[in-house]
Amino acid sequence: MDAGISPGQSPAPQDFAQIFRLIGGYRISQALRVAVELGIPDHLAAGPRHCDDLATTTGSHAPTLYRLLRFLAGAGLLDETSPKQFALTPLGSTLRADIPASICPVVRLWLSESHWQSWSHLLHSVQTGQHAFDHAHGTGVFDYLREDAELSAIFNATMTTSSARLANALLKHYDFHGIGRIVDIGGGHGFTLTTILADHPTMQGVLFDLPDVVAGASLEAIGGTNRCEIIGGSFFETVPADADAYILKQIIHDWDDDQSLAILRNVRVQCQDMLGFC
Ligand SMILES: C[S@@+](CC[C@H](N)C(=O)[O-])C[C@H]1O[C@@H](n2cnc3c(N)ncnc32)[C@H](O)[C@@H]1O
Known part of the structure; x- marks a missing residue:
């Protein structure tokens, strides 16, 4: 395979320019x-x-x-x-804050001091397999957010923004018909869940996330709490029961394999009746 540059040969100016940009x-x-x-x-x-x-x-x-x-x-x-x-x-x-699904919270989260510092520990992460964020701050990202109300608001707004961008595609490509009650595990402030409920007027929903996160939830899109229950808790302990479907959107990627299995097992336990296994 051609490595691009022969010994003694200088890189092409455009390659230099590109690498400088990177x-x-x-x-x-x-x-x-x-x-x-x-x-x-x-x-x-x-x-x-x-x-x-x-x-x-x-x-x-x-x-x-x-x-x-x-x-x-x-x-x-x-x-x-x-x-x-x-x-x-x-x-x-596109960087204006006053446009629908503004990208501003993403800029403010990804480039916040906390995230910026954790990326400077990427080398540690690659060498050890440990989380750069935990190494930089001595705590996991969700515990960190609990202590920083402003950053937490930015994080939740970022999730709402990213959900807003996916909402139409989700409704178009997944058939939610026949689901009576749906639980959104780690559903943040509820944008995805309320989008689905608004599109399916007889469906009931449960928004489940950490207590301090669901405290800021908005059910405006479906006119309030009539069709949606809000439950605070940790998916490492248990998840709400009696549902026909569970959503875990942008959840599993946050955790290592053991933690991911723990979350999925807790969902599985609640699915036993529905699926007929134990
Ligand atoms: C990457 S965000 C995804 C949010 C939402 N599902 C979405 O797609 O916009 C991960 C979510 O998991 C929640 N979370 C983190 N740890 C949790 C736990 N132990 N129990 C329940 N939710 C948790 C966070 O508060 C956050 O809302």
Whole structure:
């Protein structure tokens, strides 16, 4: 197989450029995070603005903000329409907080201090098989979230955003007919469950997640609690009974094999009657 470069031969300039882009990707990530934290995409939603004006609005150091905005323009998120005047590009508009299923919570979660630090421990993870997050913070991600209300809100909003993006495909490609009662295990704030219930008016639902998570659940899409019970608990202990179907969406990937088996066994126990095995 061709390794690409012969001994003594220099890499092609375009390969160098590409590898530099890959190495420096973290700079773009952080620039993007700062833009979202300062609300730059929202401040530009109504049209182009001067850098100094944006600096006043966001309480930033104007010359440094100018460098950031030019960097973001280089990344294709902004246009410098006239000197020091910036506008959103269509790509940059996707970072607005006020659009449906905004990606802002994802930016704020993935690039938060806690996640950023854990990625800097990736080498440890690869060498030991241990979780980088636990190594960086001395605790697992869900225990960490319990202690940090602001990050927890961002995490749950991220899950709602990702569920909103999948909802139509889920309803289109899975046949939920015939299910009388469905339980969403680790269902977060309930977006997926209420989307399914809204589409199936006679179905009953149970939203199950950690107590502090379900405390923030929204059942607005189905008009409240008439058709949906909310239960707080841990899927490592037990899961709600008497259901025709269980959803575990974006759950198993969070855990190692033993933990995943423990969760699935707890679901299996509740399925025994339904499936006729023990
Ligand atoms: C990656 S999120 C997925 C959320 C939701 N299913 C979705 O797809 O948007 C994992 C969920 O598992 C929940 N979770 C973590 N540990 C749990 C536990 N021991 N018992 C119940 N839920 C738990 C979290 O609170 C979170 O809502």
